[in-house]
């Protein structure tokens with residue numbers, strides 16, 4: 001269109017110039033000048049029009065590509081809408097809540113599932129949904145459930161809650177935009193459990209794998225970002241930092257090679273563990289016993305609820321450079337959300353009756369939590385009589401290597417038979433010792 005107009009003007013100008021040329025010289029000169037000017041203007045306009053056309057074409061191509069990319073998402077949106085409609089009357093949510101009512105300790109995955117269902121049923125800002133996601137986040141931070149962490153973080157962010165989302169959780173495009181801040185966000189994540197929400201008594205710390213309950217919608221928990229870590233090979237401890245920055249950048253990491261000089265500690269630690277139904281899980285990294293609420297360790301009088309205990313072979317901590325056959329880590333949490341681990345070193349010797357009970361019931365393959373019927377266990381069976389300890393500030397010894405964990409490694413070891421060590425399904429599940437970085441090791 002624009003081009004046509006320019007051509008018409010040009011044609012008129014030419015005619016005009018011709019007319020002037022026949023009449024007088026001066027007029028002719030003037031007309032030639034006008035003609036040159038017009039020609040330049042028209043060329044510029046034409047060029048601009050061509051550029052504009054190219055830009056429009058590029059935009060159209062981009063739109064087509066976007067539409068193609070959006071097509072599968074549209075399917076998901078439709079599915080989500082269908083799901084929402086199906087759950088709108090709240091029956092499904094009520095059913096699930098009834099099903100979960102008897103279970104005091106919901107796994108992180110179930111908390112996410114419950115949260116997602118609440119969100120779909122009651123809207124994005126349902127406080128109970130937000131609560132569920134927060135619980136899931138707290139639980140999964142004690143383990144390695146990155147997908148669950150991502151799902152909970154993204155769900156909270158979607159609900160407008162203040163939450164640090166790990167860089168790895170963001171969709172690919174967003175990740176690029178945020179480059180440079182990613183690591184910071186991921187590190188912050190390690191502390192988000194200090195948000196002041198106290199759910200210690202609800203902590204299930206179950207790591208049940210795919211229990212099939214209400215998985216969050218895919219765009220919130222991209223499966224292709226599933227993270228695996230291990231104790232050897234490509235995903236071994238030296239590489240944990242790639243996916244979990246704190247593991248590499250943290251300055252207070254666990255475990256430690258415990259050696260003097262020691263600083264005198266006047267902290268008093270006492271354990272008060274109770275018998276309860278045995279719940280065990282093989283989470284692919286260790287055998288973990290989940291503990292029902294009621295067992296506590298007091299640190300200078302402050303109660304720390306025992307959440308779970310698990311085993312490492314050989315012991316992760318070394319004493320003067322030497323590891324023991326195994327170690328039990330008793331993981332506790334205070335009402336303020338502070339984590340404390342009591343470590344009991346297992347030394348090769350006589351058979352350990354407590355471990356005998358546990359090993360008789362442990363799942364040899366990775367899978368959901370098992371609750372053998374009629375079997376009770378008292379975690380105190382694994383404690384030595386004396387409670388002298390080495391203590392230091394450390395971290396979770398598994399990804400995401402969250403710091404701010406207080407360690408008490410008991411000086412008195414407990415026996416474990418060679419055969420019992422051999423029967424443990426993980427040949428080696430111990431993180432190497434970490435740099436002290438100027439930390440004090442205290443002893444009472």
Ligand SMILES: [Zn+2]
Nearest residue numbers: 310312329397
């Ligand atoms: Zn441990």
